[in-house]
Amino acid sequence: MSDKNINNKSVSIYDEANNLTLEDLYASFERPVSGNKSDPSIKKEISIEECLYDKMYICPICGNNFKSRNIRKGKVRFIDNELDLKPIYEPIQPDYYDVVLCNKCGYTAISSKFDKLTSSQESLIEKNITPKFFPKEYPPVYTVDIAIERYKLALINAIVKKGRSGEKAYICLKLAWFYRDKNDLENEVMYLKAAHKGFNDAFVNERFPICGLEENTLLYIIAAIGSRIGKIDDSLRILSRLIVKRGLNTRLKNKISDLRDILKKIKN
Numbered sequence: 668m669s670d671k672n673i674n675n676k677s678v679s680i681y682d683e684a685n686n687l688t689l690e691d692l693y694a695s696f697e698r699p700v701s702g703n704k705s706d707p708s709i710k711k712e713i714s715i716e717e718c719l720y721d722k723m724y725i726c727p728i729c730g731n732n733f734k735s736r737n738i739r740k741g742k743v744r745f746i747d748n749e750l751d752l753k754p755i756y757e758p759i760q761p762d763y764y765d766v767v768l769c770n771k772c773g774y775t776a777i778s779s780k781f782d783k784l785t786s787s788q789e790s791l792i793e794k795n796i797t798p799k800f801f802p803k804e805y806p807p808v809y810t811v812d813i814a815i816e817r818y819k820l821a822l823i824n825a826i827v828k829k830g831r832s833g834e835k836a837y838i839c840l841k842l843a844w845f846y847r848d849k850n851d852l853e854n855e856v857m858y859l860k861a862a863h864k865g866f867n868d869a870f871v872n873e874r875f876p877i878c879g880l881e882e883n884t885l886l887y888i889i890a891a892i893g894s895r896i897g898k899i900d901d902s903l904r905i906l907s908r909l910i911v912k913r914g915l916n917t918r919l920k921n922k923i924s925d926l927r928d929i930l931k932k933i934k935n
């Protein structure tokens with residue numbers, strides 16, 4: 668995404684967000700360091716509406732008061748984590764709802780970052796997002812495609828506001844997971860590569876927790892992502908270092924050991 672694109676008002680922010688390439692994502696990181704499933708948002712046994720409510724937000728850019736869909740944590744049921752900690756819930760995926768979007772000015776972020784803007788970031792959003800934004804109504808229950816669109820808007824906002832690598836990598840990881848839900852390997856791998864690069868950068872340059880991830884968990888995620896994008900040796904090195912660390916919780920320790928066993932088998 669060049670500056671020329673940012674200033675071209677005929678291109679909508681939706682198009683721009685949808686056309687991000689791996690090169691754009693790589694370029695956006697600050698200091699580079701040397702299943703086949705149906706849409707899981709729609710399940711019938713438990714009422715999906717029961718799991719959702721509208722939470723009020725005030726936009727830090729334009730002052731708009733608005734509602735955003737939110738998860739009632741007590742209503743969703745955790746089933747399991749995949750190897751890279753992608754969580755599976757019933758009857759609805761909470762991650763699909765973790766982006767807050769102001770439908771007046773277009774400012775969009777993951778919920779934990781929505782209020783955290785510097786004044787220079789505010790003006791970057793006003794200048795580069797709002798002129799290209801047009802309001803859009805979403806249905807009360809989000810499909811995986813809606814989640815992808817909203818996260819891409821959060822990603823392009825994070826790039827425009829010159830957000831930290833950790834935040835962008837976190838959004839890229841979620842996008843990779845959503846493409847996995849769609850069985851779209853090409854896009855999954857593109858976003859995994861971006862997440863891998865961004866998390867490596869964040870690991871060196873940012874303070875923990877990074878988007879809620881502690882150091883050991885982030886290292887594990889870097890190894891798990893690496894194992895899916897062909898960096899088996901790097902991943903094994905990280906896992907060997909991790910497994911001897913003290914204070915690991917049992918669940919993470921089991922994941923480390925499972926992944927290490929799988930990767931060793933692949934190598935032999």
Ligand SMILES: [Zn+2]
Nearest residue numbers: 726729769772
């Ligand atoms: Zn706004």
